[in-house]
Amino acid sequence: MTRVIGIDPGLTRCGIGIVTAGAGRRVTFEHVEVMRSPADAELPARLHHLGAGIERLLDGEKPAAIALERVFAQQNLPSVMGVAQISGVVMFLAAERGIPVALYTPNEVKAQVTGYGSADKAQVTTMVTRLLGLAQPPRPADAADALALAITHAWHLGRGGAADRRASSAPSAGETPAQRAWREAEAKSGRRRGPRS
Template identity: 60%
Template sequence: MRVLGVDPGLTRCGVGVVDVAPDRTARLVHVSVLRTPADQALELRLLHIARGLQALLDQHRPDAFAIERVFAQANLQSVMGVAQISGVALHLAAERGLPIGLHTPSEVKAAVTGYGNADKRQVTTMVTRLLGLAEAPRPADAADAIAIAVCHAWRQGPVAPARGGAATTPAQRAWQQAEASARAGGHRAAGRQNWR
């Protein structure tokens, strides 16, 4: 499964594309950050990021699209920018008929680190290990986008034995526990903590 993940932001919008095999091993296809200057007109910033996302969708032709679910923050201006970019991104994915997944920050962190309250450094470290990268993706928005894509693939993809004969990795088991907790309603409060 090829998933394009987006960490939405108006100044920095992280984009990661990963291929995930049936045994849930992941390979990095592409990672980048689409940037816009803060002093540019809003409509031009949205247009620039939309064109960047369009180009990446056309180039990599993902099987699915994943994006961080927008949460309220104290900084209204920041959350508005995230919401606007999320709307643009969701529109582009829907236009192509892609299956779409919206994932909370704590779901994503639990998926890749095994801990729903992991910090950005821990997420970046685990993304680097999971994908066998020579160096960590920079900035953090890039690593977050990859983590969102991996989370989505693990959630949607078939469960198969991982390499070495183990049924799942510790991070995958932690993610499964976090997902079960979310279904039971105990995950709601943790999900409101953003990882920005």
């Protein structure tokens, strides 16, 4: 059995979902929670609070991998910064423990779990509930998103994929349309910024 932790990063709400993968595409629910940090607290305290919660889960039964949402957005910079900061904390904690991290865009996860890359949150929640045989849908949406990330990576590993699947700025054979769009947007963003003087 392969244990995968999915993390939907956020500074106010950080979804954590854990599944184990069996033969084929069989996935079993283990745990889900949404960690929160108070919006009125200082940033270092918020990062420490969330980091300590994530550390608690990583120091239990060691997972085979962490699946982390990779978000690309040009709007709402404060929200994107919070996601990036928590993602950095996750990657730091994972590297300390030798746990590989896989990055997925939201569209990749939606396409895997629902079969449709533009699915809405309700559709993702419905499919996660069905795939894991849950009696109740995981709430809030951050919980379902974290479980969807874990399921996506568990299936990737089940197909013989790398545990530390990373996005790259260079094209690779067999990349998905979402991966290609991410790579192209990242390259374009890098060209636009240019070197600082």
